[in-house]
Amino acid sequence: xxxxxxxxxxxxxxxxFMSPRDIGLFVRSARTDAIITRARTGAGDQSAFDAAxxxxxxxxxxxxxxxxxxxxxDVLAGLLPEGRHFARALDLGxxxxxxxxxxxERAEDVLGLDISxxxxxxxxxxxxxxDNLRFERGDVRSLPPSLDGLxxxxxxxxxxxxxxxxLTDATLKxxxxxxxxxxxxxxxxxxxNHYFFAADPDSRLSQRIHRAFAWSxxxxxxxxxxxxxxxxxxxxxxxxxxx
Numbered sequence: 133x134x135x136x137x138x139x140x141x142x143x144x145x146x147x148x149f150m151s152p153r154d155i156g157l158f159v160r161s162a163r164t165d166a167i168i169t170r171a172r173t174g175a176g177d178q179s180a181f182d183a184a185x186x187x188x189x190x191x192x193x194x195x196x197x198x199x200x201x202x203x204x205x206d207v208l209a210g211l212l213p214e215g216r217h218f219a220r221a222l223d224l225g226x227x228x229x230x231x232x233x234x235x236x237e238r239a240e241d242v243l244g245l246d247i248s249x250x251x252x253x254x255x256x257x258x259x260x261x262x263d264n265l266r267f268e269r270g271d272v273r274s275l276p277p278s279l280d281g282l283x284x285x286x287x288x289x290x291x292x293x294x295x296x297x298x299l300t301d302a303t304l305k306x307x308x309x310x311x312x313x314x315x316x317x318x319x320x321x322x323x324x325n326h327y328f329f330a331a332d333p334d335s336r337l338s339q340r341i342h343r344a345f346a347w348s349x350x351x352x353x354x355x356x357x358x359x360x361x362x363x364x365x366x367x368x369x370x371x372x373x374x375x
Contacts, residue, residue, distance in 0.1 A: 150198075150200040156192075156197075157200055177296060181247055182249060194230055208287075208322060208364065222279070225272060226245060228255050229258060232267075233265060235285065235287060243266055243268065245268055247269065283316060285320050289325075292307065293325055301344060308345045321368075325363055327339075353366075
């Protein structure tokens, strides 16, 4: 009986996080993912994502008809330590910059990087009046050493599972070390990835990503959270980590 009640509670929590209309959001997202997977085979990553962003908002992240993505971004920003203000923040895989804009409310300067120049151009237009928010093209797999140690917050939301396969554990651990190097002492990393259920292949990849970051000697895990339908880890640079 307790298991049935817990299942009902989880379903109610999930539905409070979205509206029936949001089914359309997930369908659209799945279609975009499939298009990118097909396009990158011949055109490469940047061209595939540029083609997706030619529509403006390929995952409908900013579409007012849907509640889920807005509420998700609100929750992610709310998981940052209460009262803490950040000098410099970096959003890797910023897309249209909707989460970066929320982070900009807690930071002096926010840089959003995305592999797609189309995404960067759309984000610049959308957030033209936000003085402490800027966007540039960049690839999480080839970040310049000049960024090392500059940030007291790095955000990676729905980014790493879009990297081209195969994403081996060794590759993920290498990425975790690289991201840790971007942080100033005591800096934080907010990591979020899709999570539906344990047997789902995409969810298994998300678990591997989070395990790789938890393994990294550059990080100390502060907290972990599971929400419908994503997994979040808040980590600190292990040199002088603070909450």
